[in-house]
Amino acid sequence: MQKEIKMSTEIEKRVGNLLNSSNGTSSVETGSSRSSETEALQSKPVEIGRGASLLEIDTASEGLNMELKQKQEKMRETDNVKAMLEFREKLPAFKLKSEFLKAVAANQVLVVSGETGCGKTTQLPQFILENEISSLRGASCSIICTQPRRISAISVAARISSERGEKLGETVGYQIRLESKRSAQTRLLFCTTGVLLRQLVQDPDLTGITHLLVDEIHERGMNEDFLLIILHDLLPRRPDLRLILMSATINADLFSKYFGNAPTIHIPGFTFPVKEFYLENVLEKTRYNIQSEFENFRGNSRRGRRQQESRKDPLTELFEDADIDALFKGYSTSTRRSLEAWSGSQLDLGLVESTVEYICRHEGSGAILVFLTGWDDISKLHDKLKVNNFLGDTNKFLVLPLHGSMPTINQREIFDRPPPNVRKIVLATNIAESSITIDDVVYVVDCGKAKETSYDALNKLACLLPSWISKASAHQRRGRAGRVQPGVCYRLYPKMIHDAMPQYQLPEMLRTPLQELCLHIKSLQLGAISMFLAKALQPPDPLSVENAIELLKTIGALDDREELTPLGRHLCTLPLDPNIGKMLLMGSIFQCLNPALTIAAALAHRDPFVLPLNRKEEADAAKRSFAGDSCSDHIALLKAFEGWKDAKRNRKDRTFCWENFLSPVTMQMMEDMRNQFLDLLSGIGFVDKSQGPKAYNQYSDDLEMVCAILCAGLYPNVVQCKRRGKRTAFYTKEVGKVDIHPASVNAGVHLFPLPYMVYSEKVKTSSIYIRDSTNISDYALLMFGGNLIPSKSGDGIEMLGGYLHFSASKTVLDLIRKLRGELDKLLSRKIEEPGLDITVEGKGVVAAVVELLHSQDVHYR
DNA sequence: GAGCACTGC
Incomplete structure (x- = not known):
C-alpha cells in the first residue's frame, strides 16, 4: 500500500524555514538518510564502569575473626537461639551437615537436591557461615545465595537472622532491586539472581566472593540458566570459589553432568503424605456426569469431536484414541460414560465444582486450593460456587480468587486461618505453585493445565496458550496439600494423561524472545552471542537467537559486526527491554523525560x-x-500515574487507586523504578540532576511529541491501520492481520485519526493480539521510525524492509529526507556526547520536527 | 465478535 503524504505549502514553508535556521547545518546532503543511527553510532566505546563488589570485605584481620567467633558462640547460649536450634535439628538437612561441609571443602562444585521442607535453603548457607566463623575465617568469607524471587530472598534472610538471634542486615542480609538490608558486617547475602547478573557487569570475576549458592535451579528460569553458563566459564579462573547448586530432586543429574560430574548430595523431604486421585477415581467418588460438548452430533461423540477439532495436543489425542471400556473395566458405567465424554481440550467447570462439593461434604476440615489456568476460569467458577451455593449456608465458605492481576492479590485473608467451621476455598493460577504458599491447605484440586508462554521463532511471535503441565509441576501442586497435615490431591485428568506428561517444563530460555538476554551477553563481554548460548544446558533455537540479534541491529544497538554501538552501550546500563530502554533514552533526549520515565x-x-x-x-x-x-494505552498509563502522584501529595493515593482500579503496590514500584532510571540516566550523562526537572521536560505535555518518542522506542513494532468501510483492520509485517486486545483503550474504536499504531507487546492467545497500542502519524514514523529507504521507483520512501511505502511531491520528499538526516546527525552526536544540550545545538531541527508533528492531523481525516 | 500465566534487573 502506497501512502501519500500531503503537506500544505504553509507547513512546508514553516518546517523548511525552521530547519534552515538551525546552527551550521546549511550544507546538508539530502540523500543521506541511510547515514542514520546504526552507522553513525559505531565509534568510541562508552566505558562500562567498575564498582564495588556485592560484599565489601575488610581485609581479613585476626581480631575480627575472633570477634565474630566469640559473638556467634555467645549467641548460641541464649534461650532464643537454643530453641531455634532445637527446631533446626529436626530438619532433614541437619543430619547431613558434616557430610555437606566436607563435600564443600573437597569440591569446587556441589549439587544438592532436596524436596520442599528439607531445609536446604535456610540451613545450607547457614552451615557454611557458621563453619567459616568458627574456623576463624569469618572476616574474609563472603557467601552469596541467589533466589529467583524477591520475596524468598527477603524471607529466607529474615528467617536465618532470627535463627542466629540477630537483626536482619547484620551478618545475614539481602539485596533485591530497589531494596536492601545489609551492612559492612554482612557475610551471607541473599539476592535475586537478577541482582547478581547485574553485579557481574562491574565485577565479572566475582572478586572476593568465597561461596556462591544458586537456589531453585530446577525451575530452569532464564536468569538461572544464564548464570550457570557464566559460572561454567568462570570457575577455572576462580579456583578458590565454591559453587553449590540447589535443586529439587527431579533433575539433579543434569546439573551434575554440566559441571563435569560434580558430586551430588540428596536430602530427603519433610512434608506430610498426600493421597492422590485421578479423574477416574474422582468420577467414581462424585458420580459426576460429564456431558460431551458434541452430544448433538450423530453417532459416536468422540469421533464427532475429533472431526470438529482439527489440531489437538498429543496427550488429549492419546486418551481419545484409548479403549475406555477395556481400560476401565472395573469402573462403573457412569464413570466410563463420563470418561468417553471427557475432553482434554476443554475444562469442565461443573466437574471442578462437583469435586469441591464432594470434599466439603465428605472430607474433614481444611482449606481447598484449586489450580486453574486463568482469569476466566477463576471468574466462572467463583460465580458458580456463589450461585449454586451447594451447602446452603454461604457463611460456611470463604471463596477467594488468587490471580496476579486481581485486586485481592495482597489481601491477608488468603493466608489467614478462617474462623472455625468456615472452609477456605482458594481459586488460583500457577501463582500458588511456587510464589505464594498457603500453609493450611489440605486439599488440592488440580485441573492439570497452565497458561504457558512459548516462542514461535518462524513468525517472531510470543504465544500464551493453556497446555498440560509437567510431571514436576503436578508433583509441586500436589505437595501444596501436605504442609501442615496429611492431605489429598484430586487430579481432574486421567492417570494415563499424567503418565504421558513431559517430565519437566521446557526451560524458559527456549520459550521466550531473547533480545534482552543477547544485550546482556554483549555487556558482559562474553564473546559471540550464538557461541555463548550454544554452551547452555539446553541451547535455544538458533533462529530465536538470530531474530534477537536482528532486532538489536534494527534498533541500532548492535552494528553489522554484532558489536555494541554507543546506543547499545547505553541500553546495557538500563535494566529494561532494549526497545523500552531506547524509548527512555529518546524521551530524555527530546525533552519528554517525565513521560518517558x-x-x-x-x-x-x-x-x-x-x-x-x-x-x-x-x-x-x-x-x-x-x-x-x-488513542493510546501508554498515555492512559502516564495519566494514571500523574493522577496518582497528585493524589499522593494530598494523601489520597489509597482512595485514588481504589476508585480507578489501580494497584497501590504497583504504583509505588513504578515510582521507585522511575527514580532508579533517573539515577542511571544521570550516571551515563543524559541527565544532570542539579538542573532540576524543568530542564528535561519542555515537551512533556506535548502529546504529539510523546507519541513520537514512543514510536522511536517501540519501532519496529508497527501496525498499519487500514480502513474497511466503517471499521478499521490492523496488519503487521510479520504475521499479517492482528487484533487490538479487548482490554486496550483502542478496542472497539472503529476509526482512528492516524494511520499507524506502535505497540510494546504482541501475543498470540485465542487470536493474535496487540496488547497495548498508541496511534501515531506518518510524520512520527518518518522522523523517528526506521531508516528511510528510497523506493525503487524513485518517487517515494520505504520503511520496515519495504513493508511501508510513502509517496509525496519531490519538494516534500526532499524536505522530509533533509530533516530526518539532520535529526539523525543530531541524535548521534547527542548519544556520543550525552551532555550536549540539544535545545541549543539542535534548536532549529527540533523545532522543525515539532512543527511537522503538530501538523499531522491535516492529512488523514 | 472478543479477554487479561508467572518471575526479574
Whole structure:
C-alpha cells in the first residue's frame, strides 16, 4: 500500500524555514538518510564502569575473626537461639551437615537436591557461615545465595537472622532491586539472581566472593540458566570459589553432568503424605456426569469431536484414541460414560465444582486450593460456587480468587486461618505453585493445565496458550496439600494423561524472545552471542537467537559486526527491554523525560490496572478516561500515574487507586523504578540532576511529541491501520492481520485519526493480539521510525524492509529526507556526547520536527 | 465478535 503524504505549502514553508535556521547545518546532503543511527553510532566505546563488589570485605584481620567467633558462640547460649536450634535439628538437612561441609571443602562444585521442607535453603548457607566463623575465617568469607524471587530472598534472610538471634542486615542480609538490608558486617547475602547478573557487569570475576549458592535451579528460569553458563566459564579462573547448586530432586543429574560430574548430595523431604486421585477415581467418588460438548452430533461423540477439532495436543489425542471400556473395566458405567465424554481440550467447570462439593461434604476440615489456568476460569467458577451455593449456608465458605492481576492479590485473608467451621476455598493460577504458599491447605484440586508462554521463532511471535503441565509441576501442586497435615490431591485428568506428561517444563530460555538476554551477553563481554548460548544446558533455537540479534541491529544497538554501538552501550546500563530502554533514552533526549520515565516503568513492571472480578465495566471505563482521546494505552498509563502522584501529595493515593482500579503496590514500584532510571540516566550523562526537572521536560505535555518518542522506542513494532468501510483492520509485517486486545483503550474504536499504531507487546492467545497500542502519524514514523529507504521507483520512501511505502511531491520528499538526516546527525552526536544540550545545538531541527508533528492531523481525516 | 500465566534487573 502506497501512502501519500500531503503537506500544505504553509507547513512546508514553516518546517523548511525552521530547519534552515538551525546552527551550521546549511550544507546538508539530502540523500543521506541511510547515514542514520546504526552507522553513525559505531565509534568510541562508552566505558562500562567498575564498582564495588556485592560484599565489601575488610581485609581479613585476626581480631575480627575472633570477634565474630566469640559473638556467634555467645549467641548460641541464649534461650532464643537454643530453641531455634532445637527446631533446626529436626530438619532433614541437619543430619547431613558434616557430610555437606566436607563435600564443600573437597569440591569446587556441589549439587544438592532436596524436596520442599528439607531445609536446604535456610540451613545450607547457614552451615557454611557458621563453619567459616568458627574456623576463624569469618572476616574474609563472603557467601552469596541467589533466589529467583524477591520475596524468598527477603524471607529466607529474615528467617536465618532470627535463627542466629540477630537483626536482619547484620551478618545475614539481602539485596533485591530497589531494596536492601545489609551492612559492612554482612557475610551471607541473599539476592535475586537478577541482582547478581547485574553485579557481574562491574565485577565479572566475582572478586572476593568465597561461596556462591544458586537456589531453585530446577525451575530452569532464564536468569538461572544464564548464570550457570557464566559460572561454567568462570570457575577455572576462580579456583578458590565454591559453587553449590540447589535443586529439587527431579533433575539433579543434569546439573551434575554440566559441571563435569560434580558430586551430588540428596536430602530427603519433610512434608506430610498426600493421597492422590485421578479423574477416574474422582468420577467414581462424585458420580459426576460429564456431558460431551458434541452430544448433538450423530453417532459416536468422540469421533464427532475429533472431526470438529482439527489440531489437538498429543496427550488429549492419546486418551481419545484409548479403549475406555477395556481400560476401565472395573469402573462403573457412569464413570466410563463420563470418561468417553471427557475432553482434554476443554475444562469442565461443573466437574471442578462437583469435586469441591464432594470434599466439603465428605472430607474433614481444611482449606481447598484449586489450580486453574486463568482469569476466566477463576471468574466462572467463583460465580458458580456463589450461585449454586451447594451447602446452603454461604457463611460456611470463604471463596477467594488468587490471580496476579486481581485486586485481592495482597489481601491477608488468603493466608489467614478462617474462623472455625468456615472452609477456605482458594481459586488460583500457577501463582500458588511456587510464589505464594498457603500453609493450611489440605486439599488440592488440580485441573492439570497452565497458561504457558512459548516462542514461535518462524513468525517472531510470543504465544500464551493453556497446555498440560509437567510431571514436576503436578508433583509441586500436589505437595501444596501436605504442609501442615496429611492431605489429598484430586487430579481432574486421567492417570494415563499424567503418565504421558513431559517430565519437566521446557526451560524458559527456549520459550521466550531473547533480545534482552543477547544485550546482556554483549555487556558482559562474553564473546559471540550464538557461541555463548550454544554452551547452555539446553541451547535455544538458533533462529530465536538470530531474530534477537536482528532486532538489536534494527534498533541500532548492535552494528553489522554484532558489536555494541554507543546506543547499545547505553541500553546495557538500563535494566529494561532494549526497545523500552531506547524509548527512555529518546524521551530524555527530546525533552519528554517525565513521560518517558513513567511509561518505561509501567511497561517494564506489571500492568498497574487491576482486573476485578465483578466490576469489569467500571475498570474499563476508568482506564479509558485516563486515555481521553489520545488513542493510546501508554498515555492512559502516564495519566494514571500523574493522577496518582497528585493524589499522593494530598494523601489520597489509597482512595485514588481504589476508585480507578489501580494497584497501590504497583504504583509505588513504578515510582521507585522511575527514580532508579533517573539515577542511571544521570550516571551515563543524559541527565544532570542539579538542573532540576524543568530542564528535561519542555515537551512533556506535548502529546504529539510523546507519541513520537514512543514510536522511536517501540519501532519496529508497527501496525498499519487500514480502513474497511466503517471499521478499521490492523496488519503487521510479520504475521499479517492482528487484533487490538479487548482490554486496550483502542478496542472497539472503529476509526482512528492516524494511520499507524506502535505497540510494546504482541501475543498470540485465542487470536493474535496487540496488547497495548498508541496511534501515531506518518510524520512520527518518518522522523523517528526506521531508516528511510528510497523506493525503487524513485518517487517515494520505504520503511520496515519495504513493508511501508510513502509517496509525496519531490519538494516534500526532499524536505522530509533533509530533516530526518539532520535529526539523525543530531541524535548521534547527542548519544556520543550525552551532555550536549540539544535545545541549543539542535534548536532549529527540533523545532522543525515539532512543527511537522503538530501538523499531522491535516492529512488523514 | 472478543479477554487479561508467572518471575526479574
